[in-house]
Amino acid sequence: MNDNPKKKFIGTLPQKELLKLYSKHVNGPKVRFFKSLGLGVIPGEREGVKMRTLEGPRPGEPPLEMFNCRTSGGVYNLGHRNPRIIQMFKDALDGGLDIGDHILLSEQRALLGKKLADLMPGDISKTTFGVAGGEAIDCAIKFSRAYTKRKGCVSAIGGYHGHTGFALATGDPEFRDIFLWNLPGYNQIPFGDIDAMRKAVTDDIACVILETIPATAGLLIASEGYFPEVREICDEKGTMMIIDEVQAGLGRTGELWAIYGGLYPNEKVVPDFMVLGKGMTAGIYPLSTCSYKPFIEKAVYKDDPFIHISTTGGSDIGCAIALEMLNIQSDRKFLNHVKEMGKVFQKGLEEIKAEFPDLIKEVRGRGLMCGVEFHSETDSQLAMLSIIKEGVLLDYCNNKKDTLKILPPLIVQKPDLDGILAKIRIGVGKLKNIKK
Numbered sequence: 001m002n003d004n005p006k007k008k009f010i011g012t013l014p015q016k017e018l019l020k021l022y023s024k025h026v027n028g029p030k031v032r033f034f035k036s037l038g039l040g041v042i043p044g045e046r047e048g049v050k051m052r053t054l055e056g057p058r059p060g061e062p063p064l065e066m067f068n069c070r071t072s073g074g075v076y077n078l079g080h081r082n083p084r085i086i087q088m089f090k091d092a093l094d095g096g097l098d099i100g101d102h103i104l105l106s107e108q109r110a111l112l113g114k115k116l117a118d119l120m121p122g123d124i125s126k127t128t129f130g131v132a133g134g135e136a137i138d139c140a141i142k143f144s145r146a147y148t149k150r151k152g153c154v155s156a157i158g159g160y161h162g163h164t165g166f167a168l169a170t171g172d173p174e175f176r177d178i179f180l181w182n183l184p185g186y187n188q189i190p191f192g193d194i195d196a197m198r199k200a201v202t203d204d205i206a207c208v209i210l211e212t213i214p215a216t217a218g219l220l221i222a223s224e225g226y227f228p229e230v231r232e233i234c235d236e237k238g239t240m241m242i243i244d245e246v247q248a249g250l251g252r253t254g255e256l257w258a259i260y261g262g263l264y265p266n267e268k269v270v271p272d273f274m275v276l277g278k279g280m281t282a283g284i285y286p287l288s289t290c291s292y293k294p295f296i297e298k299a300v301y302k303d304d305p306f307i308h309i310s311t312t313g314g315s316d317i318g319c320a321i322a323l324e325m326l327n328i329q330s331d332r333k334f335l336n337h338v339k340e341m342g343k344v345f346q347k348g349l350e351e352i353k354a355e356f357p358d359l360i361k362e363v364r365g366r367g368l369m370c371g372v373e374f375h376s377e378t379d380s381q382l383a384m385l386s387i388i389k390e391g392v393l394l395d396y397c398n399n400k401k402d403t404l405k406i407l408p409p410l411i412v413q414k415p416d417l418d419g420i421l422a423k424i425r426i427g428v429g430k431l432k433n434i435k436k
């Protein structure tokens with residue numbers, strides 16, 4: 001027995017051996033992909049805003065130590081292994097909780113449901129729980145179908161809502177075609193184009209589903225007035241409006257909800273559904289939520305309260321942790337910190353853009369949700385690798401590869417942010433030298 005708990009889980013075998021096991025028993029092409037980028041590494045220790053790999057990418061190289069500005073799309077809003085969250089997890093276990101029984105009623109689900117209702121925009125006050133974001137999106141689409149008795153769905157080209165059933169159907173063909181998944185009545189339109197929206201939302205559309213700031217599509221920022229108009233179109237047509245804040249919600253923009261003041265301070269739109277995942281439990285125990293207006297409940301659950309269930313969705317332990325996360329992240333002081341750091345970060349990124357205008361085309365975002373668009377996909381991908389080597393983990397937007405997505409943990413402090421900006425600047429500068 002190894003007494004050091006960290007050694008029991010991290011670095012149990014040499015990285016090379018683990019890569020072989022991963023390749024053989026999990027996903028070979030993924031290992032080959034990372035190796036081809038010079039990133040054949042396995043994450044090891046992680047704490048706060050930083051993580052390090054078990055070993056370096058090549059024999060003899062030191063492990064990579066990086067600020068985590070990927071945060072797995074907002075999973076690590078509170079950094080890795082946030083002490084308050086870890087304590088809550090331990091307390092929940094010591095206090096007698098396990099995952100509970102999804103068929104029975106639950107004290108923890110009741111308490112988290114109430115907390116979400118208190119914080120949600122408008123009269124969104126009911127919540128159905130899941131494990132992953134895609135599951136919660138599927139739930140929102142299922143419930144929209146049950147309420148409207150329609151099948152159609154409108155989503156954004158390049159948008160991403162998960163890889164499960166209905167969620168997958170809302171996404172780009174590139175992710176659906178090999179699974180022969182093409183649901184009739186599922187239309188994708190350009191994000192931000194209100195005329196296209198008006199045309200697409202016909203009488204057979206059950207729901208419109210949008211991320212407030214589509215992350216995978218390139219951190220796109222809709223013009224002021226877009227979302228209120230989408231709301232109006234949905235109201236006119238009796239169509240459900242689903243807002244996916246799996247990445248943009250929970251304070252990322254400096255407001256708790258991007259759709260309710262985070263995108264534009266004076267724009268407070270109340271959707272019919274609000275879906276959350278990723279950061280719900282600060283990376284400690286999976287939980288997702290589909291919250292909705294009360295009138296929807298009757299259409300779904302009236303005849304059979306068990307019509308939509310999930311064994312591990314809304315686990316008692318997950319709910320207890322999510323409550324603690326919400327206590328932290330809904331605090332005005334916390335949100336003001338995000339706003340302040342967001343200003344520092346965006347200003348710093350603008351300065352880097354001004355220094356390298358032939359590489360960087362645009363910086364955009366809200367709060368600590370930032371996109372840096374390069375003039376070409378090649379430049380952004382080379383910049384990503386160069387910045388990672390400097391010690392900042394980030395990645396590109398999968399459906400707009402010329403744009404780097406930078407999501408620092410929301411707890412980041414000014415000195416670390418300055419360090420991150422300095423490393424990004426050096427990384428981009430090295431790329432400039434390579435191109436000379």
Ligand SMILES: Cc1ncc(COP(=O)(O)O)c(C=O)c1O
Nearest residue numbers: 132133134160161162246247277
């Ligand atoms: C905006 C958005 N919605 C939904 C999902 C799906 O979440 P999950 O991977 O937990 O199913 C993701 C995942 O990246 C996402 O970014």
